[in-house]
Structure formats: C-alpha cells, structure tokens
Amino acid sequence: MTVFKTFLLMFLLTSKNVLKTLSLDIRLAQ
Known part of the structure; x- marks a missing residue:
C-alpha cells in the first residue's frame, strides 16, 4: 500500500x- 501511494504521488x-x-x-507557440 505504501509503495502504491509513493508511486501515485510520483505520477x-x-x-x-x-x-x-x-x-x-x-x-x-502563440
């Protein structure tokens, strides 16, 4: 769960x- 939260934060x-x-x-460009 912690790894998932860290990955989500980085994303x-x-x-x-x-x-x-x-x-x-x-x-x-404009």
Missing part, C-alpha cells in the same frame, strides 16, 4: 510538470 508530480511544460510550449 501526480510528473503529470503536473508535464502540464506545465505543455502550457509553456503552447504560450511560446
């Missing part, structure tokens, strides 16, 4: 960073 942090990068790319 959420990674997805947040990806979203930030995508939003920055979109801003630069």
Whole structure:
C-alpha cells in the first residue's frame, strides 16, 4: 500500500510538470 501511494504521488508530480511544460510550449507557440 505504501509503495502504491509513493508511486501515485510520483505520477501526480510528473503529470503536473508535464502540464506545465505543455502550457509553456503552447504560450511560446502563440
């Protein structure tokens, strides 16, 4: 259970960073 929570937390942090990068790319594209 603990391992699953850690994996989920890492996944959420990674997805947040990806979203930030995508939003920055979109801003630069415009």
